[in-house]
Amino acid sequence: MASRESWATRIGFIIAAVGSAVGLGNIWRFPFLTGEAGGAAFLVVYLGLVAVVGLPVLLAELVIGRRSKRNPIGAFDALGKPAWKFIGGLGALAGLIILSYYSVVGGWVIQYIIGSLTGGYVADSEAFFLDVAMGWDTVAFDFVFMAIVAGIVALGIRNGLERAAKVMVPSVIVLLVVLAAYGATLDGASAAYSYYLSPDMEYLTGNFFSILPDAAGQAFFTLSLGMGVMITYASYLGEDRSLLKDSGYIVVIDTAIAFLAGLVVFPFLFTQGIEPGSGGAGAVFISLAAAFAELPAGNLIGAVFFIMLGIAALTSAFSILEVVVSFVIDSTDIERTPATIVIAASIFVIGIPTALDLTYLDLYDKFANNILLILGGMLLSIFVGLVYADGAKAELSEGSPLGASIAPIWVLVSAVVVPVVLAITLYFGVVEYIEFLRESFL
Ligand code: TRP
16 A cells, blocks of 8 residues: 555544445355354354454554555565564465455345346245355356455545445445344244343254354454455544444444344244254345245345345455455555456365355355354454553543543453453364364365
8 A cells, every 4th residue: 555545534533444345245144153053142243252352452443544544465564573574474364265255255245136127036935045155156246246356445445435335334224124124024923032132041052162163253244354355444534433333333343233134034044934943054045036936026125135235245345355465565565456356266176166156155254254264253352451551541542532531341351251251262263173074065
């Protein structure tokens, strides 16, 4: 980043950060993981981790970004701790992997927009999903989605995205509220609510350590943490803003949208008699498409819904590619446009297996989220808690009296609580991942 811009409007940063956070993670990934891991039990662990780990790590990224005014690799140089630069590199790797399958799911969304308009999923939403999610046409739509993302990043139209996000977040909320209200009228609603909202304590205690990695991975994924997106976005911020307040907005809006998505998806699943854990990555697409097929003017509502989801996915995908591209531009002589093309093409190639087989999608997804993001978050937290504590406290206090009084507690939590929780999570994440590899490939 040769010239340091700053956000055009006061609200620009919040909108871009929320645009990055709100995406497929909230509406696709959250409900399907919740369904796989016992409903309310997962929700409880997830919400706990958002508060205990997500918020402190979000603050860590914002503090590092605004203090250094640099990209996630250069930041550690600027703060005088070059030995920690490898965290940025780890983030870039996570970004490559995440975007490679994120764009595949983005391609599914494009096919669902078309399917809504043509009635493609009306007859059999399950068969439609399998058709959409695997095969060479999936690869083709992955390419289309990736090309759009790359086009935007190459042009660097931050304004276009800011504007898109401004429309997107409120529309997603309105649409989800309308769908949730409709869901409440369905036969399966009460069974769904008890599954989603009243935790089975026995299940929770019995499965806590297997829920933990997925819940933590999701907390990081949905808040765009652990790979430097928030460092990059905060590097454009002025000192007059309260990072604490901003992080509160991001967490509350993002969590509310994920929670709403669950209120939509589970009544639909239960009403259709679909076992919540059975749909896997397809759960949300299958249940929503089936619901749209039933609704009066459902194809219109479906089209609007999937267009919103596509825009939400785009603003998130953009943020991931932007981080990787900015690494390359900063550390080599390559210009933005060729850098974007080469990186996007490489990511596309890396993602091809995930477009051909859902097992690979799971493989990439769990590795990046349950391992790389957790590791990145743990290191960032140790950095602000132990290595750079005084600077971090000073930065959180800038523009915020409340931040100043919270800063010592935050640094303590970052030094002790977050690393311990994440180390345990990482251990179980690795164990679970090895088991998953064995089950899938041996
Ligand atoms: N948070 C986005 C979502 O929920 C995905 C995302 C964007 C992301 N940037 C990220 C995930 C960085 C991890 C890291 O859809």
